[in-house]
Amino acid sequence: VDGDTIEIRIPTLEQCETCGGDGAEPGSPVDTCDTCKGQGQVRIQQGFLSIQQACPDCQGSGKKIRNPCKKCQGDGRVQSSKTLSVKVPPGVDNGDRIRLSGEGEAGEMGGPAGDLYVQINVKPHEFFVRDGNNLRANVPVDMITAALGGEIDVPTLKGKVSLRVPAETQSGKTFRLRGKGVQSVRTSSPGDLLVKVSVETPVNLNSKQKKLLEELQESLNESSHSHSPATSSWLDKAKRFFGEHLN
Numbered sequence: 001v002d003g004d005t006i007e008i009r010i011p012t013l014e015q016c017e018t019c020g021g022d023g024a025e026p027g028s029p030v031d032t033c034d035t036c037k038g039q040g041q042v043r044i045q046q047g048f049l050s051i052q053q054a055c056p057d058c059q060g061s062g063k064k065i066r067n068p069c070k071k072c073q074g075d076g077r078v079q080s081s082k083t084l085s086v087k088v089p090p091g092v093d094n095g096d097r098i099r100l101s102g103e104g105e106a107g108e109m110g111g112p113a114g115d116l117y118v119q120i121n122v123k124p125h126e127f128f129v130r131d132g133n134n135l136r137a138n139v140p141v142d143m144i145t146a147a148l149g150g151e152i153d154v155p156t157l158k159g160k161v162s163l164r165v166p167a168e169t170q171s172g173k174t175f176r177l178r179g180k181g182v183q184s185v186r187t188s189s190p191g192d193l194l195v196k197v198s199v200e201t202p203v204n205l206n207s208k209q210k211k212l213l214e215e216l217q218e219s220l221n222e223s224s225h226s227h228s229p230a231t232s233s234w235l236d237k238a239k240r241f242f243g244e245h246l247n
Helices: 143-148 207-222 229-246
Strands: 004-015 030-032 041-046 049-054 063-065 077-088 097-100 116-119 129-131 134-142 150-156 159-165 174-177 193-200
Touching: 077 097, 134 143, 134 150, 143 150, 143 193, 150 193, 159 174
Parallel strands: 134 193
Antiparallel strands: 004 077, 030 063, 041 049, 097 116, 129 134, 150 159, 174 193
């Protein structure tokens, strides 16, 4: 999210210092391939077709080595490893790639080195799940706060903030905190933080607390109003379902 500079150690093929990358033992000549005349390719005529392919004698190098280098066995490259500093820009996402020019493996027969592509794998976070530029988080809310309303502390990438939970909030309700998400490398403005609340049922109740809840339940049952909208809706659907099947 914030960007950083990290060090990575990678295996690579580097130019052989003994032969300078040409694959020949020092002091030994490198001849031009007689088959392709140094072109690295040969043309084969098959009827009306003319096919061009890599020279089978020099494998496309255009050269013939009489005395291969003992260190690299004539390849011109040796296996090695190196440590690189990689600048990770802010807002990179899983699967993004960073190109390091010239940090790939050395070319064959003294050719220039290629590029290195570093693919980003983002580790899972303790609180947040990334969804594009948005972040998602699940936050528990006690039953009393959900019923009467109140404020809860919500973690963000820049520290905690206070979220106002309105009265009668149901479990699964999602609140949007604008600008508390991630600013991608491809956009100019940050995403949002989507907070999904989960209403917790109290546990480890003593006898007095249980008695209070029983009294509350009795009071709710005596009321003429519905205090459990999801339950009422579910019961209505169940009655219609079983009624249809019973008929």
